[in-house]
Amino acid sequence: MDEKQRRVDEVRRESTELENHLIDEYVNRKISRKELMRRGTAVGMSIPVLSFIAAACGGDDDDDGASQTGGGETTAGAVQPGGTVRVALIQPTTEPNPLLVQDEGGAGMLGATGEYLSFSDENLELQPRLAESWEPNDDGSVWTFKIRSGVTFHNGAPMTSEDVVATFEKLINPDGGSANAQSALGGVLSAGNMEAPDETTVVFNLDAPNGNFPTLVSSANYNAIIIPADLDPADWGQTFEGTGPFKLQSFTPQQGATFVRNDAYWGDKANPDTVDVKFYAEEAPMIVALQGDEVDFVEHFSVAGGKALLDNPDVQVIAIQTATHRQLHMRTDKEPFTDARVRQAIALAIDRNALVDGLWEGLADIGNDSPFAPVYPSTDTSVPQREQDIEQAKQLLADAGAEGFTVQLDTWDGFEIPDLAQLVKSAAAEIGVTINLNITDAGTYYGDGVYGKSPWLDSVMGITDYGHRPVPNVYLTAALAGDPKLGVWNSAHFKNDDYDELVRQYVAALDVETQKGVAKQIQELLLEETPIIFPYFYNFLSAAKPNLQGAVSAATGQFDLSKAGFTA
Amino acid sequence: MTTIEDPAAPIQIPVRDEATIARGERLRLLVRSPGFILGAILVGFWVVCALFGAMIAPQDPQADDILNKLVAPSGDHLFGTDRLGRDVFSRVLVGAREILITAPLATLLGTVIGTAIGLVTGYYRGLVDDITMRIVDAMLAVPVIIIAFLAIVARGASRLTIILVIGFVFSMIIAKTVRAAVLSERELDYVQAARLRNERSPYIMFAEILPNVMGPVVVEFTVRLGYAIFTIATLAFLGFGADPSIPDWGRDIEQHYAFINGGIWWAVLFPSLAIATLIVGINLIADAIAQTFER
């Protein structure tokens, strides 16, 4: 019994049941080090403790979620103090209002001065911010967050648990809250179910047990910056009131904003003196601006638009693995797709490797026709990957008696979607299926967003874009659940009781091992049924000048430049 | 030129000169002018492509080959390949069709309606004329590209919308030109004579005056055609083209211009040259026609 083992035992004694279960999983090599860190932070264990457990209980170092290409790794340490970091950000579509923001540019503005209870970093690990720690009860239905003390807003007022409760009450207010925040917290947390027993404690009483709750109130839910209890969110844009390492100096709608260091910040003070954000309506000028040395950091760019950056040794490309994806749905209640074999045939006709290489230069994960992206710890990667198989596809069509049909594919003109549609069309042609494309603008495709009034939800076949989520729950329920109250975006009109039961089990599961077990069954069921083809999950790309170190972006639009600085 | 408006400066052409030069003579002068010949060759080339492009093109312009994307021009692909590995040469040839359907239809629509409005308002003058011209002035105060853009946002980017909105805006510009010509025409003897014969007004307008203002109408048509092509290409570049699944120069440029600074120029250069040569051709013809009418 050495010193190390003694300390491990000590940690175990102080840990909750959930935490001990996680440590068991790690000790038994059921989860990797990365997963331990990710899940551990999610259930409220501190990073030092986790690092100790990881080191003490062995385990190999696996790959890092974030990778850098292009400029290559540069040695840290030589960062100069101060300076101005110039950022290119996509223009926000609405006023800066924590309730209204539902786009990347807007999220970037919220995160520029505001802080969250925790920050979901590029490895999907939660780093404590305004919450110091968090802990569930035994079944995960009550979560208690310890709020950091001694934090002040930029106006000097102290930030307390009252502000946290008020913030979330505003977000989930059924009458005029944040539609976007509610898409994550709906059915999880209801108004009035939060308490602030003292200045540094907030208790969330959930509607149902939820093992992922800390993620749902982290920066991944980008509306959830903590604002003063007495501030009307509609007035937030005047001051950008927050607690973060930067505070607002000036904001000009549709042009940009300037932020300066907050010298009263509770943590390490920000390194740059100033962060200067310019809004861009389009991607191409952002990329040119980086090449022309007019900005230092491009918050987000696409493979299609940023080829010049990918091939450029003078640019650091920061790639983050995400669950951002496209769904190619086939209506399971409409000919010709009522037969699962026909749906499988289309899925088999597609060459996913070519899509990942061709459309994404390899900066994407291959999809396996379920929402379980490789980035999720709960995904069972042992489920066999579906590969292109033209012969089998033809055979399936023959078996189903559905050879040579013609079908219309509806989608909209944005991102790489028209290209994907074109490639699906050629793939289908190889198995004798004719697809006619009907590509409209986004407004037409999404329509009113309800059944009967939206090509997105009504079309026999269609391609829809889905943004990154830190957990797959929304994809599993909204896009696939048979219950019309849950499956509000079920464009495949998929209805399968076994599936619904499995998803219920999955959401309620508190530990990765159980989740993974259910996930495997869901993955296999969806492969068999194939209501939706998930061709790929692509990376979130940011770019920086080679001399800018320490810039961090989140796949949800926020960026953290407090540690950023220029090397000589 | 072209997305530029010039509503207030219709091309100045003396109208009544058909007595001095016979129509046939004018035509002969026209086909002999070097500008016209060059223009006709350029436009003729693209018309042939529009009609038979699919047969001439060495490859299927839609056939993707994603693993051979963005390949530089070579023997296999004269103009290289685009981001989906499609043959740029074939796409440029076939792409002539879309623009040579929409632009002439839009211009024709604008010319027919504009000529009718110009004839009626110029002939009757009075209140109708005043009101119409004020409305026309008000509409033309807004840039064409903005009007077109609003219409497309409102109705969705379909080929029909593009034709209708460009036709609509052009009809007002053409109406001004035709009206100006009719104003000087209506005071002439042959119109007075027709009135004295108790001819009905529609007859006087369309059978007597119209043939004599055909000069400005034809010139306006050719000039507007150039503008129409420019405007449609610009809309496509802004992402408001008709149908993303049809080869289209403007859209192809939009989709590839981000690649230029990565050294991939062929996917943008060739469609750009196509647009430029087509518009130059049309303008040379317009110029030559205007000159013959001036003589």
Next chain:
Amino acid sequence: MGRFLLKRLGLAAITLFLLSVIVFFGTQVLPGNVGRRILGPFADQAAVDNLNERLGTDRGLLTQYWDWLTGLFTGDFGTSLAQNVPVTELIGNALVNSLKLAAFAFVLVVPLAIVGGVVAALKRDRLTDRVITIGGLSLSVVPEFVSGIILILVFGLWLDVLPVSARAPTGASILTQLEYLLLPALTLVILLFGYIARITRAGTIESLDADYTRTAVLKGLPRRTVLKRHVLRNSLLPTIAVVATQTGYLIGGLVVVETLFNYPGMGRLIVTAATQKDMPLLEAAVLVVGTIFLIAMLFADLLYSLLNPRIRYSGAE
């Protein structure tokens, strides 16, 4: 002169009123419910109705138009739906930007084009003329998005001598601002040169052939004096008209150039407002662009009549 001015002003006022009607009712055809647009596709219908009531977008169109029109007269252009700030603030910023770029482009292109046009006219049908007219024509038919991209590549990236975006850092001097505006302005010069030079050339040729010029030459006046006193003055008339007609385009129609160079001017403001269904912003912005165009035309009319007495008399009837 007084009556002429009065009549012109009256006509412009009527046109302006019609423009406001067209703009207001024209933008109503944009699809999509305003409240729905703000709250997103997943918001509760009750919340959407609630918001529409608060914004007043559930009232009759005529009432809305009347309120809007009376608001304009009191300087109240409304509040942007997307940005929740007074529309005047957004338009003010964008308009200043647009005016800067337009003025710079004019300053560059007008003298250049006038010289080009006059030279072409004097060397009529010779090589210089061909080079200027055909060259100018060829340049002006290259779409802005092509010429702009090429300028960015050559001067911004390869030679690396000019900034690639049009907006100078805040607080930059006038000279720095002009440096940033040079590439977009050059794009416009390429576009406009051939066009304006052509009109100047035509005007010059006309006045060269005119009787008064012949008389002046016959009187034995020096060539230089004839050119300055008779030819140039008259050839400038159509040029003024053409320059004025470009104002509307240069203020509100530069969607492509503003996009390429990430310049927040009126064109991009209108496009953004339209795609976001931000009606108050869209209506006010289009109206402002139209008004500026009408003012420019009025100004050109007056200038025209001052320089050319014949117009003044006939126009005054």
